[in-house]
Amino acid sequence: xxxxxxxxxxxxxxxxxxxxxxxxxxxxxxxxxxxxxxxxxxxxxxxxxxxxxxxxxxxxxxxxxxxxxxxxxxxxxxxxxxxxxxxxxxxxxxxxxxxxxxxxxxxxxxxxxxxxxxxxxxxxxxxxxxxxxxxxxxxxxxxxxxxxxxxxxxxxxxxxxxxxxxxxxxxxxxxxxxxxxxxxxxxxxxxxxxxxxxxxxxxxxxxxxxxxxxxxxxxxxxxxxxxxxxxxxxxxxxxxxxxxxxxxxxxxxxxxxxxxxxxxxxxxxxxxxxxxxxxxxxxxxxxxxxxxxxxxxxxxxxxxxxxxxxxxxxxxxxxxxxxxxxxxxxxxxxxxxxxxxxxxxxxxxxxxxxxxxxxxxxxxxxxxxxxxxxxxxxxxxxxxxxxxxxxxxxxxxxxxxxxxxxxxxxxxxxxxxxxxxxxxxxxxxxxxxxxxxxxxxxxxxxxxxxxxxxxxx
Amino acid sequence: xxxxxxxxxxxxxxxxxxxxxxxxxxxxxxxxxxxxxxxxxxxxxxxxxxxxxxxxxxxxxxxxxxxxxxxxxxxxxxxxxxxxxxxxxxxxxxxxxxxxxxxxxxxxxxxxxxxxxxxxxxxxxxxxxxxxxxxxxxxxxxxxxxxxxxxxxxxxxxxxxxxxxxxxxxxxxxxxxxxxxxxxxxxxxxxxxxxxxxxxxxxxxxxxxxxxxxxxxxxxxxxxxxxxxxxxxxxxxxxxxxxxxxxxxxxxxxxxxxxxxxxxxxxxxxxxxxxxxxxxxxxxxxxxxxxxxxxxxxxxxxxxxxxxxxxxxxxxxxxxxxxxxxxxxxxxxxxxxxxxxxxxxxxxxxxxxxxxxxxxxxxxxxxxxxxxxxxxxxxxxxxxxxxxxxxxxxxxxxxxxxxxxxxxxxxxxxxxxxxxxxxxxxxxxxxxxxxxxxxxxxxxxxxxxxxxxxxxx
Numbered sequence: 001x002x003x004x005x006x007x008x009x010x011x012x013x014x015x016x017x018x019x020x021x022x023x024x025x026x027x028x029x030x031x032x033x034x035x036x037x038x039x040x041x042x043x044x045x046x047x048x049x050x051x052x053x054x055x056x057x058x059x060x061x062x063x064x065x066x067x068x069x070x071x072x073x074x075x076x077x078x079x080x081x082x083x084x085x086x087x088x089x090x091x092x093x094x095x096x097x098x099x100x101x102x103x104x105x106x107x108x109x110x111x112x113x114x115x116x117x118x119x120x121x122x123x124x125x126x127x128x129x130x131x132x133x134x135x136x137x138x139x140x141x142x143x144x145x146x147x148x149x150x151x152x153x154x155x156x157x158x159x160x161x162x163x164x165x166x167x168x169x170x171x172x173x174x175x176x177x178x179x180x181x182x183x184x185x186x187x188x189x190x191x192x193x194x195x196x197x198x199x200x201x202x203x204x205x206x207x208x209x210x211x212x213x214x215x216x217x218x219x220x221x222x223x224x225x226x227x228x229x230x231x232x233x234x235x236x237x238x239x240x241x242x243x244x245x246x247x248x249x250x251x252x253x254x255x256x257x258x259x260x261x262x263x264x265x266x267x268x269x270x271x272x273x274x275x276x277x278x279x280x281x282x283x284x285x286x287x288x289x290x291x292x293x294x295x296x297x298x299x300x301x302x303x304x305x306x307x308x309x310x311x312x313x314x315x316x317x318x319x320x321x322x323x324x325x326x327x328x329x330x331x332x333x334x335x336x337x338x339x340x341x342x343x344x345x346x347x348x349x350x351x352x353x354x355x356x357x358x359x360x361x362x363x364x365x366x367x368x369x370x371x372x373x374x375x376x377x378x379x380x381x382x383x384x385x386x387x388x389x390x391x392x393x394x395x396x397x398x399x400x401x402x403x404x405x406x407x408x409x410x411x412x413x414x415x416x417x418x419x420x421x422x423x424x425x426x427x428x429x430x431x432x433x434x435x436x437x438x439x440x441x442x443x444x445x446x447x448x449x450x451x452x453x454x455x456x457x
Numbered sequence: 458x459x460x461x462x463x464x465x466x467x468x469x470x471x472x473x474x475x476x477x478x479x480x481x482x483x484x485x486x487x488x489x490x491x492x493x494x495x496x497x498x499x500x501x502x503x504x505x506x507x508x509x510x511x512x513x514x515x516x517x518x519x520x521x522x523x524x525x526x527x528x529x530x531x532x533x534x535x536x537x538x539x540x541x542x543x544x545x546x547x548x549x550x551x552x553x554x555x556x557x558x559x560x561x562x563x564x565x566x567x568x569x570x571x572x573x574x575x576x577x578x579x580x581x582x583x584x585x586x587x588x589x590x591x592x593x594x595x596x597x598x599x600x601x602x603x604x605x606x607x608x609x610x611x612x613x614x615x616x617x618x619x620x621x622x623x624x625x626x627x628x629x630x631x632x633x634x635x636x637x638x639x640x641x642x643x644x645x646x647x648x649x650x651x652x653x654x655x656x657x658x659x660x661x662x663x664x665x666x667x668x669x670x671x672x673x674x675x676x677x678x679x680x681x682x683x684x685x686x687x688x689x690x691x692x693x694x695x696x697x698x699x700x701x702x703x704x705x706x707x708x709x710x711x712x713x714x715x716x717x718x719x720x721x722x723x724x725x726x727x728x729x730x731x732x733x734x735x736x737x738x739x740x741x742x743x744x745x746x747x748x749x750x751x752x753x754x755x756x757x758x759x760x761x762x763x764x765x766x767x768x769x770x771x772x773x774x775x776x777x778x779x780x781x782x783x784x785x786x787x788x789x790x791x792x793x794x795x796x797x798x799x800x801x802x803x804x805x806x807x808x809x810x811x812x813x814x815x816x817x818x819x820x821x822x823x824x825x826x827x828x829x830x831x832x833x834x835x836x837x838x839x840x841x842x843x844x845x846x847x848x849x850x851x852x853x854x855x856x857x858x859x860x861x862x863x864x865x866x867x868x869x870x871x872x873x874x875x876x877x878x879x880x881x882x883x884x885x886x887x888x889x890x891x892x893x894x895x896x897x898x899x900x901x902x903x904x905x906x907x908x909x910x911x912x913x914x
Contacts, residue, residue: 036618042658161493161894164842201499201893359816359873361843385621386818386873388845416816416843416873418894436658437618437875 017380024455025381027312028448032385034306035444041298042436044072045357048297049288049431056118056285057325058090058256065281069261069297069322076301077308078263078320086335088258088325091119093285094249097222099193101235102129102243112232114222115205115286116248117177117194118328119212123220127247128152128191132236138175138183149188152244154224155180156233159199159421165392166199166417167355170424173197174208181221182213191220191246195229197421203227204426207284209328220248258282258324260332265304269315274340275450276319276350276408277303280326280398287429291420294431295357295439297322299413302443303450314454316348323398326354333398337405347408349453351446352396357439358415362387363449364394367409371457375411378452387445389414409457411449413442474837481912482838484769485905489842491763492901498755499893501529502814505754506745506888513575513742514782515547515713522738526718526754526779533758534765535720535777543792545715545782548576550742551706554679556650558692559586559700569689571679572662572743573705574634574651575785576669580677584704585609585648589693595632595640606645609701611681612637613690616656616878622849623656623874624812627881630654631665638678639670648677648703652686654878660684661883664741666785677705715739715781717789722761726772731797732907733776733807733865734760737783737790737855744886748877751888752814752896754779756870759900760907771911773805780855783811790855794862804865806910808903809853814896815872819844820906821851824866828914832868835909844902846871866914868906870899 017025035041048068055061066083073081099112116122133151135141141153155176163169174197181192196206203225212218224232235242261281267273279296283289300320307314324332340347351363362382365375376390395403395410403410415438423429474482492498505525512518523540530538556569573579590608592598598610612633620626631654638649653663660682669675681689692699718738724730736753740746757777764771781789797804808820819839822832833847852860852867860867872895880886 032621033619162490164489164898166894199894359875418816418898419892422892435876435879437623437656441621441875 021381024452027451028381030310031306031447031451032444034310035302035440035447038309039302039440039443041302041439041443044298044301045290045294045434045439046431048294049290053288054285055281055283055289056091056327057088057258057282057329058253059285062258062282066259066261069281072301073261073263073304073320076305078304079266081263083259084262084335084339085257085259086324086331087255088331089329090253090256091328092251092253094122094251097248099222099244099246101232102245103235103239104241105239112224112228113203113205114193114224115207116250117210117221117223118207118284119210119252120181120221120248120250121218122248122250123191123246127245128220129243129245130190131243132232134233134236141183145187148184151189152191152193152246153184153189154193154232156195156229158195159197161199166421170197170421177208177223178210181210181219182216185216185219189219193222193224196223196225198226198424200226200422202428204428206424206426207286208425220246222246222248258332260324260336261322263304263320265307265314265318267315267317268313271317273316273346273348274319275314275316275348275454276321276399276402277446277450278321278323278398279353280332281322282325282327284327284425286427287425288431290429290431290434291356291423292425292429293326293354295434296353299353299357299439299443299446303447306447312451316454318450326398330397330401333401337401340402341405347402347406348457350399350402350408350410351412351450352399353413353442353446354396354398355412355417356415356420357434357442358419359438360387360413360415360442360445362389362392362414363411364392364414365411366393366395366403371409374456382445382448385441385444413446415442478838481909484908485838487767488763488904488908489901491767492759492897492904495766496759496897496900498759498896498900501755501758502747502751502891502896503888505751506747510745511742512738512740512746513548513784514545514715514739514786515710516742519715519739523716523718526738529758530718530720530761530777533762535761536723538720540716541719541792541796542714542716543781543788544712545788546786547710547713548785549708549710551579551708554705556679556701556703558689559702560692560696561698562696569681569685570660570662571650571681572664573707574667574678574680575664575741576667576709577638577678577705577707578675579705579707580648580703584702585677586700586702587647588700589689591690591693598640602644605641608646609648609650609703610641610646611650611689613652613686615652616654618656623878627654627878634665634680635667638667638676639673642673642676646676650679650681653680653682655683655881657683657879659885661885663881663883664743665882677703679703679705715789717781717793718779720761720777722764722771722775724772724774725770728774730773730803730805731776732771732773732805732911733778733856733859734903734907735778735780735855736810738779739782739784741784741882743884744882745888747886747888747891748813748880749882749886750783750811752891753810756810756814756896756900756903760904763904769908773911775907783855787854787858790858794858797859798862804859804863805914807856807859807865807867808907809856810870810899810903811853811855812869812874813872813877814891814899815876816895817844817870817872817899817902819846819849819871820868821849821871822868823850823852823860828866831913839902839905842898842901870903872899
């Protein structure tokens with residue numbers, strides 16, 4: 001397309017605003033201009049993803065990421081930066097997993113691309129070889145429970161494309177990753193293969209956390225990509241005698257030391273009241289953790305930097321928290337919440353970005369009805385920037401711990417979700433998938449919301 | 458992020474609707490489910506972009522694309538498919554352009570990546586070598602007009618990052634591409650180099666149409682990528698004696714024959730009233746034309762396919778039009794409008810998709826206030842699908858011709874615009890940049906809007 005668009009003077013497109021809102025509107029415009037013109041968030045993300053890469057709790061990369069976080073927050077202009085120690089689980093993948101279909105037919109069958117699920121146990125060094133039982137749901141598993149013993153159970157539950165917000169499809173499907181192994185082990189399964197929680201058009205397997213029910217044996221568990229899931233499903237229907245060989249080398253080591261990275265911009269009026277903004281610094285080992293959640297980290301740092309650059313000193317103390325261990329334990333967030341409770345800290349609000357650095361559409365949130373109504377009343381201020389969805393319930397995993405411990409009102413940036421599950425927990429969650437402006441618009445949204453909360457909550 | 462989201466039953470999240478809207482809401486849900494589950498739009502786009510590729514008016518690829526369009530529309534279930542002939546300009550790029558900085562210093566200077574602007578003349582076979590005069594605007598050019606003679610004028614006007622809707626930044630900057638050559642030729646410039654209309658982080662040059670003012674000599678004109686623009690700017694400041702060598706091999710051949718590809722789904726009640734939906738089939742030669750505008754073509758085809766698949770027979774005749782020659786002449790759209798006028802056709806509405814296949818945010822439109830108010834009243838029906846912006850003025854370049862000729866109410870799908878100018882008219886506008894779900898959500902939005910218009914306009 002080549003058409004000419006006439007630029008529209010921005011103020012004209014704002015709906016009728018009150019006097020106070022007009023002043024807020026001008027400040028939001030200043031914040032947006034600052035972020036869209038001068039933000040180092042994208043270059044910060046490049047460093048985190050390309051120089052450090054995947055950074056699971058307990059890994060040497062995570063230790064490097066903590067150092068990076070401290071430095072980036074200092075450069076952003078924090079009054080103080082410190083580490084908050086916590087114990088974190090230490091799961092390691094070991095040598096790369098493998099899986100293949102063994103068929104009596106002599107045709108060539110390419111290996112299956114799999115990734116062990118986080119927290120799962122490895123197979124024996126010799127691997128597991130067993131027939132495959134495909135199930136499409138837990139109901140289907142229960143119906144077939146007499147046929148599970150000695151088998152590898154293959155959960156082939158599709159990601160529902162009719163959910164418009166893809167996180168709803170994730171919520172619908174993720175139980176098979178989380179609980180599938182123990183539900184199958186209960187009936188004697190020897191391993192599980194779980195179709196990835198994705199509607200991507202490629203074949204990357206998507207890992208993620210799982211948990212064992214201690215009542216049943218711990219069995220190996222892997223994720224499989226969508227094309228391989230289709231292939232496996234066809235094969236076992238076509239050749240019921242087909243078996244799968246599966247070997248994983250992962251194991252859980254003793255807990256080790258990790259850290260939340262915390263920075264503060266001291267409040268001018270109520271320095272002992274806190275507003276938290278954060279993302280999680282850890283990521284899965286097999287990706288660069290760009291959208292999940294390098295984006296949330298650099299956006300949170302940008303909130304502080306933009307405030308400093310514009311001379312905005314919040315009334316409450318702004319705390320940027322780069323949380324440890326969101327992916328397979330939430331220990332960082334638990335520690336942060338426990339410390340806040342132990343010190344009887346007063347927390348006004350907590351905001352998280354952990355749904356990707358895509359174009360922001362609004363915020364999901366959980367708070368009392370009065371505060372929610374206040375927040376929704378700000379919608380006209382944010383709509384010119386494309387943030388229009390303020391009703392969605394929710395809040396982040398990490399700030400959720402604070403919400404649970406202290407009842408703190410919480411929100412999460414809600415970016416456009418269409419691309420997120422193409423890359424979530426998969427090797428293709430790389431820096432190149434992040435768009436500079438989308439990332440920056442999200443950071444603006446977060447800074448704007450915190451500015452408004454600090455004035456009004 | 459690994460949190461669990463509880464799926465929300467969709468109907469619950471709809472705002473209070475009238476009885477008629479409830480029925481509309483259910484039909485929109487059916488359309489969305491159909492498109493998100495069964496659409497071949499993404500695979501259609503793969504064929505168009507990967508098997509045919511760039512397809513400028515007059516090229517053999519465009520002829521192939523016409524054949525592809527006829528076939529795809531038949532498969533989609535059209536009652537009739539036909540070609541509408543029109544004469545189109547025939548500009549050819551010739552052998553690949555080249556440009557380099559010639560400096561007295563002996564350091565190595567990598568060549569500049571340039572693309573001749575569409576419709577521009579080639580340099581002499583020996584190329585042009587001249588000093589460079591950098592200007593940052595037309596005002597700056599006027600101020601320096603006495604220094605233009607014999608120079609290559611370099612328009613280094615940056616794409617303004619503070620426009621939230623990036624099409625406004627395009628509207629602000631594109632005059633340098635469109636008119637820059639003649640404005641500089643007026644003062645004796647021998648060629649122009651234009652900074653690409655983009656805020657991308659790469660160095661691809663972005664071509665696009667330009668026009669000459671017949672009052673001045675026609676001089677060569679090229680686009681340059683953003684990193685090279687910065688490099689050239691630094692070099693000419695640092696070494697005022699530096700020259701640029703530039704050679705382009707493009708030329709305008711005599712007009713040739715092209716075609717609009719048109720399909721109809723016959724109206725049940727008013728078959729002689731028309732609703733048009735379309736995109737343009739042509740693209741720049743140097744890209745696959747995936748977002749611009751393969752996406753709009755396959756989305757338009759999908760509107761017809763989804764109607765057929767769901768047994769929706771519109772009251773008015775639905776016309777899908779794959780327009781010829783949007784990029785450098787708009788001759789297809791002019792022909793379509795002229796024919797409609799000559800035949801005294803009654804056109805109810807015309808919808809275009811030519812702003813990329815990204816997640817839809819709403820529709821820009823131009824129609825009388827009553828109709829616009831009706832359209833805006835449908836917002837609650839579309840918001841659950843993420844389409845929230847119904848106020849934006851506008852309409853597409855191609856349907857704009859119909860609007861001009863007959864006053865037909867017009868609209869254009871308004872997708873998220875953050876990534877569009879990373880790839881617009883550039884070699885990186887490829888199939889891989891299109892997301893299947895984003896493309897489908899746009900097609901749903903278009904089908905939904907046409908369904909509502911057919912019932913209510």
